[in-house]
Amino acid sequence: MVRFLENRFHYTPHFILLGNSAGGHLSMLYAYQPDSLKKIKAVINIVGPADLSDPGFKNYQDYSFVEKRLVDPSQSKPETSPIDFVSPVKWIDKTSPPTLSYYGNTDHVIPSTQGKILDSILNQNHVIHESYNFNGGHLDWDQSPTDTFLIDKIDLFLKLIDKK
Template identity: 60%
Template sequence: MKKILSIIVCFLSICFLCISCKEKKVTLGKGISFEKEENIRYGNTAEQVMDLYIPHQEVSKKKDIFIIIHGGGWRGGDKSQLTFFTLSLMQKFPDHIFANINYRLATATQPGIPEQTDDIGEVIQYLEKKLKYNPRLILLGNSAGAHLSMLYAYHFDAKKRVKAVVNIVGPSDLSDPGFEKYADYSFVKNFLVNPQFLIPGMTKTSYASPVSWIDSTSAPTLSYYGNRDQIIPLSQMRTLDSILLQNNIHHETYEFNGGHLDWDKSPNDKFLIDKIALFLKQPDKK
């Protein structure tokens, strides 16, 4: 009976959250509510849109921002895939702003890098202008979105606004032989990076690898990898941890039981959110 009641409560909660998604105001429990703006255009193309959630609590306080970046192999995916997870984060972090973004998808004729990292930068500029202050940022992404989160934070964040990176099953080293088994690796190797932006002596895969850009000033990073992931091998986790450690960057890494898409399934999702909360409570470390 208790199990049936738990299932019913969980189902009603999901229904409530889904209904809330259709309203301009999202209420997630006693004293937790957000103003929601959907499909805000932050750039000039139809792909450059985001959903923005601003808490009603302490309106005058300058709040940190989660920027949520979806996966999909750089060529697919949509922000809607992370809507429910974003709502779950909002329950845990009721005093943060959340921007769940889309970005320009890559094709064989339109490389993803640096356009996709440029999109993150454009989101940040939009938010700074809208909020009228320079917020501290937490970049959180899964798979390709985690890769873009790390790449932006380690290489493109010239003003060092990124407070932390949450890397969920993200490729950190695109030249890793283990990653070459990825079904779409030929696209990654040949078309992901615009060759006009390459630095002499670097290959496309090394340029697009977050680990290539880690130094002593890089953002603290929490990573989450599946022990049965057939897309992102655990060698990616070990390489990332090793280079973060070499540069004395504060980082935490956890493994979950499951494959590439199991990170947001119970109990993995709750474990991750709890670890993010603890990670962000720690004093800023480098």
């Protein structure tokens, strides 16, 4: 994706990745994997799964499907389980980009532990991050007044990291 944009527009920008649910997961996964060119400036994760090995996911009705089909076993490394391979928190290190996360307190898809796990790993690695909870479920983040709160937090977060 990044290479396509660079080739298409003939310049080398820095990117801010933002995603909701699976998009949040993919944004974090891409951003946290080793990036020698450090093109990802920040990640904004809205209700994205961060650690698929979290026992809280076992209650999710489609977890067995995710566990068996999310990653092609030939793509993961022998020393890493397929679930760890596709868990963004397993890739976080001190060079990971700043991250803003937003999770619902009544989400029945993403366990409430995901934000805590993500924050803990980001803290351990001294990565700039902010995390917020909203009243609602998985798809309620874009409802008023939650949406305005999120937009304001994104704006402040981006201004903060732009100074760095």
